[in-house]
Amino acid sequence: MSTPEFAGLTALVTGGASGIGLATARLLAARGARVACLDLTPDDLPKPLIGIRADVTDDAGVRTAVEEAARLLDGIDILINNAGIGAQGTLEDNTDDEWHRVFDVNVLGMVRVTRAALPHLHRSDSAAVVNTCSIAATAGLPDRVLYSATKGAVLALTRASAADLVHSGIRVNCVNPGTADTPWISRLLDRAADPAAERAALDARQPMGRLVAAEEVAAAIAYLASPLAGSTTGTDLAVDGGMHGLRIRPRT
Template sequence: MSAPDLAGLTALVTGGASGIGLATARLLAARGARVACLDLEPDGLPDPLTGIRADVADDAGVREAVAEAARVLGGIDILVNNAGIGAQGTIEDNADDEWHRVFDVNVLGMVRVTRAALPHLRRSDSAAIVNTCSIAATAGLPDRVLYSATKGAVLALTRATAADLVHCGIRVNCVNPGTADTPWIGRLLDRAADPAAERAALNARQPMGRLVSADEVATAIAYLASPLSGSTTGIDLPVDGGMQGLRIRPRT
């Protein structure tokens, strides 16, 4: 039996204490990697994951947390930039302060963590960065202007960073999940006037007729992080139940 594809590698996952981040951290560990999770609330992570408290909006804190992760893990081969926050509304609905806040986490958060991790990634023979983007970067979704703008920036950031780092042997890709069944979506549904109707509408929006699971997104991230995808860089991989690519007829 061959060794797991990530055996001997180390991985850092931001937003790794819940949702897509936790599913990804668990899967990377199951495939042989040593994994540290940066999160605002990292307590209670299952073994063998290592939790490190960090706010991606705080540059000094990020640098300290990444250095601690590299010390604990013995280096960083894989970086998964997953930490992010949501936002609702049209272009008229959010004040400037909210625009700055969401961009600070969703875009600059990835910049800060990547910047801090690069010295460690440059020493790796299997370096990979995977950013969690969104279907919102490539499809116009109603009432998601601010969130979509940040994810459009993440998509451009991914491609440009891939171009800058390709000659360093560092691959950079992103995943574009559709609406995923995560705690954030659960809280969003809880605030809806009719949670059941809202969930049905989200399910119907994706051609497969259901929300994407966190484990499905994690599997895509693990593929892009693995040395087995060593010729893949600068791409965005949809995990959206066909939402971006399919144009199907409504069921009658």
């Protein structure tokens, strides 16, 4: 019987109580990792996942939560920076306060958690960081300028961090999901004037004609986090139904 891929390794997943984060935490655990999830509401996580309450905008709280995770897991080998929030609108639609709020979560949140986890990652022989970025970092999407700006920053953060940490043996990569079928998207559709039409538009925006499944993004994250991807760093992996790379003709 083969040894599970992540046997003996530990992983910390932010935003791990729902959506892509929960799908990733479950997959890593199924493949042998011991997994802790940082989240604002980490209640009722399925076993064997460990839930730890944390707000990524609170540096002191992040440091405390990361240390608690390292204590419970006996170290941190893998960090999945998945916590994030959405934002809609054009340049004219959001205030300065909203720009600061979304950047605080989506960009500085990753900085805070990674910074707190680095002492533990430096002690690992299989250290990996995977950031959840977005196709919005590489494709111009309407009414998503604030969200897109944060994800563009995450892409740059990923590559620069990979350069800084490569000689320490810490790999840093990111995934770029297309529109994923997550609770946030469900809430967005619920608020639409015509949810069915909005869902159809989101499906049609991706060449495969459907939303990305959270489990599909989780599989890409697991690949990048795996020791089997030991020569992969500074890379962004699109999981977007062909949205970034394909230019197909409309169906007739």
